[in-house]
Amino acid sequence: MNSQPSRNEASLQDDELFDIKKYLFLMLSNWYWFALSIFTGLFIGYLVNRYSVNVYNIQSSLIIRDDESPNSFTGAENLIQGLKLVRNTKSVQNEIGILKSYSLALKSVSELDEFGITYIGVGRRGVVKNELYKRSPFKVFLDSSKSNLTDFPVNITILSNEKYLLEINNKYNIKKELKWGEPFRSDFFNFTLKIRSRELFSNYEMGSKFYFVLNSLNSLANAYKGKISIDLNDKKGSILVLTTSGFVPEKEADYLNNLMQTYIQKGLDEKNRIAENTIRFIDSQLTDMTDSLNGAEKRLQNFRSSNKVINIDKEGVVIYESIQKLQDDKGKIDLKSRYYSYLKKYLENKQELKDIVAPSAMGVEDAQLADILEDLNKAYIEQETLKLSVNPQTPGLIAYTFRLETLKKTLGEKIKSLIDVNEVALGEINRRMDDMEKEMSRIPYNERLLIGFEREFNMINKMYTYLNEKRAEAAIAKASNIADNKILDYALPQNATIIKPNRRMIYINGFFVGAIIPLLIIFGLNFLNTKVTDLKEIHRLTSTVVLGTIGHNKYDKDLPLVSNLRSTLAESFRGLRTNLKYILREPDKKVITITSTISGEGKTFIAANLALIIALTGKKVLLVGLDLRKPKLNSIFGISQQNGMSTYLIGKDEFNSIVFQTKFDNLFISPSGPIPPNPAELIGISRMDDYINEAKKRFDYIVIDTPPLAVVTDTLVISRFTDALLLIIRFNYSDKEVLNLVENLKTSEATKNIALVINDVIAKKHYGYSYGYGFKYGYQYPYEYSNGYYDSEEAPLTLKKRILNFFK
16 A cells, blocks of 8 residues: 655655745845845946956967977088087977076066066056056166165155155155156165156156066066966977966067077077087197197208208108008097097086087097987986976986986996097007108108108198188088077067956956845845745645634734724634634534744734624624733723633632623623633633533633743643634744644644634735745735725725836
8 A cells, every 4th residue: 555645744845845936036026135236246346347457468479399300400400410510409398498497587587678677657546556667757777886675666756847756665764856867875775767758758747656666586587487378389289379467568578579589599509509619629729739730840841941852762652651641540549539538527527518519520430429428418408407497306307317427427437438449549550650660760861850740740730620620510500500499479569468357257247246145145044034934834844724814913903803894904804714614613613712832923912803803793702811821801902800710710700700791792701810820720620611611602602812832831721622723823923943833733632623823914915925034025916906805905006016016
């Protein structure tokens, strides 16, 4: 058998549902708060846009040659690479690191004269402050021979075409009038202000305020290093897009353009450095050889002149040529020895590896040595690039340092091996030359001397010529060098875009924030509101029947029905009277008990007016005041008698003596009487049952006003003879927890025929009810809903007012 869900379970499920219609009408009925909040948000957005300083974004682009590409060298560059006088070990990622390096940023800002000082123009209200850069009406000339404090504002006010007011506040308290062009001297500032141009100066009124700040180049370089971004235009390409932002597009463009030019020049200088070092090394060798060559040539000429010997015989020529060949080999070995000594000294002095002369420049064709030097150069460049962007203790940088040391050790061992090989080769040549010297002893003495002089001259001459050839090759390499990278697009101020403030987005945010704030307030107040405000809430939280709803009493009377029988309030009591018949169906069901959970919910008001509206139908009604603790019926009906229910229950009075006719037909009342010390005990005695039985015989209906049941137990005591128990719930007053108590009472055997009456419902010409904290909701009828059946309490609305009233 399938079990059906209980009413409470269904109510809990419904309670979890979001009542969209409810909140929609809450928002519509409070439209003016939304309008005010949105207007405020938009106005704040206007102020932000009005007083925010524009931030511009500007771009430029570079083409980087990637040496990892097989087609990176073309034309003349292939020739230079063939000479092996220039090394290229570039990659795009390394070049990005160099462009974002501190050293390059520092060099760039140092070369820009206007970057040393920041000029700021102050608005009339002192709110807006704009950086002027080259548009400032004056220029500051520093006295470099004396100190100037950086990062401290110096205030300037234009007084006239001849004078200005200088102010340095805070601890210095300097205030002085100076002429344009007059030097200012102090312990911390030494400068001269001159008008930049009369055209710019004429754009500013007298009294215009400015201030300037002397920048620290270190801080400036770090700032630009941090804010520049570099991205690859295409992952497969090598075009770099450089982006930066700032308050003055001209300033940012100058920085980007100078950064690119400095970077390109730096790369070209590094390419030329090897060729320059080669030329310098060869020049030092040629200097030593020039004197030796001149001396050898002079000695040869003198010998020929004095001995009249011009040529040697055939045998001497053969010996001479053999010695000459050996002498050439010895010269090459000697040149290699000089180069190996140069490398050894270079390593011992721990100089920068990027300045090493290439081995091919000195005729050294050892492939292993060339590979070691190439690996060493690559590792050194990668280490230097990594130093620009990481901490010295980074594992990657430590690994490169270790690799460099290993390669240096390998190079040192290789140089030692080459020196040893060279010495062996030199010894062999010297031995063969000694053999040739013995052969020369057979030719005439003068011819032997001539061969010696010519041999010396030719050996030095060939070395000199060889070095000149290598010098020419190095000079060609230097002259033919072109930059690896080139500027594709310069940064142009007119191409700058505004990135802040985003005026459109600020207005959109202002609109949405303005709309969200009252929405959050509505949701928050609704969430925090623990009072009963909605019939739907009652249905969700309890299955107890709502017998009727009573409108708000705005007549300032305890019995408003007397003079307002055609009012909506009277009609709500008539509805309650009609609904009672469905509970009191049997003729003997006459006792109606009216209570509430706490004081102030209107139980006595409803008891009195319900009794009156029933009496108006011709039924005899007895209104019983059983709220013996705080009786109010006496004041409502103007009864001054001292006897009542309390005196009857203690046996002092009889039934007839405590029942009084009111001024209304068919309505009688039994007042509470004096307040007893033990109300609950009195109500529980059998005399109370006798009273009810007698009342049933004489009256058609008995309406009992009892104390709040959440405060005292009196109501539960009289439940034994109650036929209908009406529990009063007051809108915007009763707590929602009361409904849990109602649900418990319904399941209790002590109560029967319990029903709810909702009090103080404020009708706003729409279905629905007033909502706490000033927020209202409901479904509005576009017409008067009395339709002539009862008197409307307000004048009929015009169509315009009806439309406007919908949003109230």
